[in-house]
Amino acid sequence: MTENKKHKIVIVGGGAAGLELATSLGNKLGKKGLAEVMLLDATTTHIWKPLLHEVAAGTLDEAEQVDYIAQAYRNHFRFRIGKMDGLDRKRKEIYTSPTYNDDGEEIIPKRTFSYDTLVIAIGSESNTFAIKGVDKYCYFLDSTAQAFRFQKHMVESYIKSVVAIGKQKEKGLSIAIIGGGATGVELSAELHEVTDMLAMYGLEKSSNVKMTIIEASPQLLPALPPKLANATKNQLAKLGIDLKLGCRVIEITDKGVKTLDGEFIPADIKVWAAGIKAPDWIKRLDGLETSVINQLVVNQYLQTLDENIFAIGDCAACPWLGHEKGVPPRAQAAHQQASTLSKSLINRLNGQSLIKYVYHDYGSLVSLGKYSTIGNLMGNLMGTVTIGGFIARVVYLSLYKMHQVAIHGYYRTLLLTMSNLFRRTAHSKIKMH
Ligand SMILES: Cc1cc2nc3c(=O)[nH]c(=O)nc-3n(C[C@H](O)[C@H](O)[C@H](O)COP(=O)(O)OP(=O)(O)OC[C@H]3O[C@@H](n4cnc5c(N)ncnc54)[C@H](O)[C@@H]3O)c2cc1C
Structure with a gap:
């Protein structure tokens, strides 16, 4: 077989699901020359998305970023940068829009990539439910770039509130987080911890930082x-975080948040973390079926209605056996799907059958930064167990370690963990610029 005739697997989206799949297939197929594996992502680096609230708060070590090009080189797949925006199923081609630099200059033109097998793993974005003012006035935590943008604005606003004088100083800084799910809750605790740390570094403690979750x-x-x-x-109540539950937001303005029951909650910074959807352009993907939140409808084999196109992670609407709702958009589902699809695609290449994906819910954990971690674990033998404190923290961290092991292997994960521990002792615990 000549180089050109190799079966080409194209994976779009190098997140929790796509990067694990590309790494696994690169090592199992690409390395032996059994197939050509290509990963396409709109960005050049990867951060595991559940860590984005730490990026936003400035507490994440920047060394946690994975460079796609280096990852591809080490794991025998190709990496291409580009944002997919179209598909022709008959021609088996995907299309990307041009890539621009920060100055708006085009650095990579529109491109076309052919595939034999296509896996779409582009994740999700915030669902704004078309509520007035959300796009204009809210910060989002959908991507690393957005999280960094929020972090910079947060530090600047904090400094401004600390050095302000008179009435401005009394007013302090108010932050409204819309959405009391895991993202909103974890972000609020992390931000609370950050204000403590800023004080530790010598910036006067802003006791006037007021945080509200709606x-x-x-x-x-x-x-x-x-x-x-x-x-x-x-x-959260102990930390002084205000909770407005059963409160529906109807509009965001530059001054704050309006609710259905007529309340106005003033807020200098507004963060939207109230539900997800797959991007709108997926709806126009050459006849592929989509759900109400734009996810690509897949069967139990993670296959769309086109036998050569698969979808995994948040952008896939996948059935969950014995449940009315589909598989939830979570990191553990992305991890499991990547691992099942890797085996399935190898089988397919060898003329064997695809493997059914069955979601295993191992529970949910919520990290409240240094204050606490709480959650429940589920297993066939033990049923549902509520855990908290140190054990919960260890289990929470192990989710990320599983992702790291999937993309770096055990040895490199151990080295990275140790080097991060050493770095943390020498560097600032938070990013202040
Ligand atoms: C702040 C936060 C905290 C979270 N905490 C948890 C948690 O504690 N536990 C849990 O289970 N889940 C958590 N989640 C959810 C979890 O992160 C997602 O379920 C998981 O990341 C989904 O993986 P994915 O691969 O589908 O998408 P992602 O990890 O989002 O990756 C998508 C990738 O696709 C790329 N991409 C997007 N569009 C295009 C395009 N058009 N062309 C090319 N590339 C594209 C993106 O750049 C990205 O690299 C959290 C999410 C957030 C935002």
Whole structure:
């Protein structure tokens, strides 16, 4: 077989799902020359998305970023930068829009890539539910760039509030987080911790930082059992974080948040973390079926209605056996799907059958930074167990370690973990620029 005739697997999106799949297939197929594996991503580096609230708060070590080009070189796949925006199923081609630098200059033109097997793993973005003012006035945590933008604005606003004089100083800094799910809750605790650290570094403590979480459901963390939600609520209340539950947002203005019951919550900084959807352009993907939140509808084999196109991660609407709702958009689902699809695609290349994907829910954990970690674990033998404190923290961190092991292997993960520990002792614990 000549080089050109190799089966070409194109993976679009190098996130929790796509990067694990590209790494696995690169090592199992690309390395032996059994197939050509290509990863396309709109950006050049990867950060595991559940860490974005730490990027936003400035507490994440920048060494956690993975360079796609280096990852591709080490793991025998090709990396291409570009934002997919179209598909021709008959020609088996995908299209990308031009890539621009920060000055708006075009650095890579529109491109076309052919495939034999296509895997779409482009993740999700915030669902603004077309609420007035959200796009204009809110910060989002959908990408690393957005998280860095928020972090910079947060530090600048904090400094401004500390050095302000008179009435401005009394007013302090107000932050409204819309969405009381895991993202909103984790971000609020992380930001609270950051204001403590800024004080430790010599910036006067801004006791005037007021944080409010606004959630439409009567329960904080609506996806978790009430017992856990209540424990989290009590912990946040202790930190002085204001909770507005059962409160529906109808408009965002530059001054704050308007709710359905007529309340106006003043806020200098507004963060939107209230639900997700797949990007709108997916709806126009050459006849592929999509769900109400634009996810690509896939069967139990993670296959769309086109036998050569698969979808995994947040952008896939995948059935969950025995449940009315589909598989939830979570990192553990992305990890499991990448691992099943890797085996499935190898089988397919060898003329064997695809493997059914069955979602295993191992529970949910919410990190409240240094204050606490709480959650529930699920297993066939033990049923559902509520955990907290140190054990919960270890299990929470192990989710990320599993992702690191999938993309770096055990040895490099150990080295990275140790080097990060050393770095943290020498460097500032938060990013202040
Ligand atoms: C702040 C935050 C905290 C979270 N915490 C948790 C948690 O504690 N536990 C949990 O289970 N889940 C958590 N999640 C959800 C979890 O991060 C996602 O379910 C998971 O990352 C989905 O993986 P994915 O590969 O589908 O998408 P992503 O990890 O988002 O990756 C998508 C990739 O596609 C690329 N891309 C997007 N569009 C294009 C395009 N047009 N062309 C090319 N590339 C494209 C992006 O650049 C990105 O690299 C959290 C999410 C957020 C935002």
